[in-house]
Amino acid sequence: MAGMDEIDHRILAALVADARATYAEIGADVGLSAPAVKRRVDKLQDSGVIRGFTAVVDPEVLGWNIEAMIDVYCQGRISPAELRAAWLPIPEVVQASTVAGSADAVLRVRARSVPHLEETLERIREAAAIERTESTVVLSRLIERG
Known part of the structure; x- marks a missing residue:
């Protein structure tokens, strides 16, 4: 996405660190309201920067050592x-x-x-x-x- 700014990068970093973080929690970190963060996340999804959200499973816990x-x-x-x-x-x-x-x-x-x-x-x-x-x-x- 060509128009990404520093706040978009910080939002992405927050989501990579914890995809379950609320928009309010991310907003507090980046200085935006929860609705503003949601709009930006929606835009990142629409542009294909964010492809989706998923659970990360630890294979070692499942015995795949x-x-x-x-x-x-x-x-x-x-x-x-x-x-x-x-x-x-x-x-x-x-x-x-x-x-x-x-x-x-x-x-x-x-x-x-x-x-x-x-x-x-x-x-x-x-x-x-x-x-x-x-x-x-x-x-x-x-x-x-x-």
Whole structure:
């Protein structure tokens, strides 16, 4: 959105920090009334800056303690749409991106255990024409931004 000002950025930061904050609470932080904050949030939604609101679930609380980054090397040419369709049904794949560089795609995967990760890797490889994968298990996330 081209016309965003400093207050819009502060409203976004407040929503990223706590999407359940009331318009009155945000307004107190940015110096606006609750109706003025609502108008600005509505405008941010209408322009596509805010795509929606969601609950953030902690996968570790649910027992999904293993996180890995998977570099995927495809056989021949596969379209991004084909890769998306192949991996979308695999719930352990929490993010998939095509990339520039030696790998064709990078996946972020969550699993309950190392055997579960291994089984997930097999499903990822079987779902599309994959030449090979390289896995890196995440030890700790140092920074994660919304």
